[in-house]
Amino acid sequence: MGTRPLSDGIFFTCALPSYTMLKEDEIYRSMISWHAVASWTWDAQDETCGICRMAFDGCCPDCKLPGDDCPLIWGSCNHAFHLHCILKWVNSQTSQAHCPMCRREWQFKE
């Protein structure tokens, strides 16, 4: 196939000999950088914490910053809570703590 210029006058930088094989490279070369935007989210079934009622993607009432500073934790029952919320809950229970959602015995998921 050989060199395949885009047009007679314009090339993306360093158009390479084989179009079919090096198509991707061509694009990358013409692209100096790509600054993309994403939002992060917790990979959980629910949207809000069953204890504090705040969004998982937000943070618990005691925290100011979401994400790493206020992580989620899953129980063996597969219910998720803000780590800080469930810790408070567990500590407030005199005997064995139960999941606030399903009443099963609370156990941190391995």
Add this chain to the structure above:
Amino acid sequence: MADATAAVCNLAILEALSGDAVQEISESYVGFCAATESLLSGIGDLSAGSEMARHVHRLCKYQLHSLVWEHFLTSLEENFERNGAVKFWQHFEPYRDISISEVDRSHVCDDQIQEVLCKALEEISLENQYQKKCLLVLVDALQTYKDQVLPAKCGAVTKKEFLLSKYQLMISSVLMASLPRHFPEILRWYFKERLEELSATMAGESTDHFDSQENDEMDVDGNNRMPSESSRMDIDGGLHGDFSENKLIKNIGKVVSDLRGIGFISMAEDAYASAIFLLLKAKVNDLAGDDFRSSVLDSIKEWIQAVPLHFLHALLSFLGDSFSYERSSDIKSPLASRPLSCYPGSDNLSEGLVRWQLRLEYFAYETLQDLRIGKLFEIIVDYPESTPAIEDLKRCLEYTGQHSKLVESFISALRYRLLTAGASTNDILHQYVSTIKALRTIDPAGIFLEAVGEPIREYLRGRKDTIKCIVTMLTDGTGGNPNGTGNASDSLLEELNREEENQENGAVEDNFNTDDKQAWIAAACWEPDPVEADPLKGSRSHRKVDILGMIVGIIGSKDQLVNEYRVMLAEKLLNKSDYDIDSEIRTLELLKIHFGESSMQKCEIMLNDLIDSKRTNSNIKATIGQASQTSTVSEDSGNSLDILDATIISSNFWPPIQEEVFNLPGPVDQLLSDYSRRYTEIKTPRKLQWKKNLGIVKLELQFEDREVHFMVAPVHAAIIMQFQEQKSWNSKKLAAVMGLPIDVLNRKINFWIIKGIIAETMDQEGEGHIYTLLEGSGDSTKNGGDGGSCEELLAVDDEGEGSVASVEDQLRKEMTIYEKFIMGMLTNFGSMALDRIHNTLKMFCVADPTYDKSLQQLQSFLSGLVSEERLDFKDGVYYLKK
């Protein structure tokens, strides 16, 4: 005529007389009249006096005193009219038609008038003096008769004074009765010219300062009429040489005393007073001018001391005014204790001069004040360079107390010059801030400022971009003050902060008195919303509150301002191609100080997201060398991952983001999913959701003769990449490949058409357009840049769409929930006022979601409904549109 009257009056006496007596009387009377005649006409010759005295004595024998002096005065009057007044006015006849205005003041004419005036005055004074002498001859004759008859002297002095004052009155009424209209003006002109001459002399003279206290002590007791005795004066240190010996002063003094001699006492005073004020006014205008960058008040005051007061002192001394009354030396004017009391001479002179000084200073203050108020708009435009002019104005106003003049004049200047459709919101805001800063000096309690600021605030509230401009002004250093004052890269917040720090350092120079402080504190209660947290607010922040408070006052609530800032911040952060947020962090710190930390919480998280993103991004890049555990296919793309960076946001804390869906080129999509996978590996159980339309792509397009760099939105990058595979596209097909609606594609591709990269033609076969990659650089050069690496930053879309929903859009979205409720209310109640709708919503919408909007927000939502013709607004109440 006069003879006849006199005869009638004495008829009764005549009847009682014998024939001899009548004969004697009539002979004497004829003789007296003839003697009078020759006395008055014999210029300088009083020899007819003794002849007249004989006749007078004989007439007096018959108790005909009054006949005698009345006839004599009448003769004097006639003579004065003939030889004095008429001649006197004739001198000025040639100047009748000269309008003595500023316009024609030729020096020739001036010299002439001066000469004529002096000559005329001299002549008339000589005549006057001669007549007075004649009168004294008569007085003497009457007196000698009285002395013969009644040896005891009684009433002699009274008679003399009576006749003299009658004479004075007579001549001045003769002159007044024939006074030409232009004479007072000639006088004023004369004084004006002389004073100007004097002023010029003064300016030429060296301004030697030497202490003359010792000399003064010698002079204090000397009641000397000689001007040289009081030639030295020391007023506030300003001192000039032998001023009153000046020929000019003598000349003027002569004119004034001549004028007084012919009874023009107040006319003379009016003339020189008005000349002084005129000169002073001109001097103030001259000194002040349009230069606002230096203070002129002190030089004006110095000049008052140096010229008019000096002149008055010399003049009054020359005239000997101060010594015409005796005053007990221990009764001193309270003002005499001022430095002025060191004028040599009596208290009267000082007192008179103090009064003059006060008058002149008040006039100067008022003149300067009016001048500055008239130019206040320009002065404020020039602020802070114009600070000296502001300081002057402050002192003037303190003296005159005419602040209301300032308010009225400035408000009308604002309406006329600033609050017009042509002025940009930014300019209005900057002028508003400068106004606050400038007037704060004059009016620390902010009372007049309140009145002046209100029209600006009201006007700004009617502009849509006000909040945006305010936020920009507060937070953006680069778009700062167009006047280029201070540090160019300073935001207003930065400036306010620095100002406060300076004040802290120099806390001693706190010149607020307690009353002002109270007023200040009261004025500082601007905050309409409760402040949840204002940890750094101490009493020291009161002064700062002013400017910021008055700016927030335009919007009404700090929350709206913070909200707008958040949207603008989001826009800015999402368009960054690096993670450099130093200036945003600084701004946020300042905003936290002023608005409280909790208000800025979300913004803080946004900035924190960028910091985290930077860290995460480099962590992800660090995994490139390692084989991905979960990946099976993407080893080859690992090498390309270094061109991809990402900003990862905590979307709950960001303003709503506009999402657009379209297809990215496969390789790019591949990169993104590779990036996500690596992210999840590091951050599990967190995952990424790409906002494909957001971000910045740097492209390099190479033409035959040049390469062009672009910074574009992802959608533009995705479009142009399609042309790499295929140089020409039908718009429909391209839209399908891109996953964009055709109209959106047409709009977006416009970007490349404008840049001259893509050409648009109609499709001959089917519908739609053909887009073709332009060949060669021919006609594309004009837009493509000049062959180098021209970076074109296109942060925001060509259609002006931001990445973030505007505050209005957000509000409309949030308010839609209440729309049904509002419509229901209006159906039930017919019509409701804004307050009532607001309160009802507050009362009933307490959950899911709680109504938490401000009155202003509700109002702007309702006016949206009105413009959509769903509601009607009349007389302050809302109706359903029928």
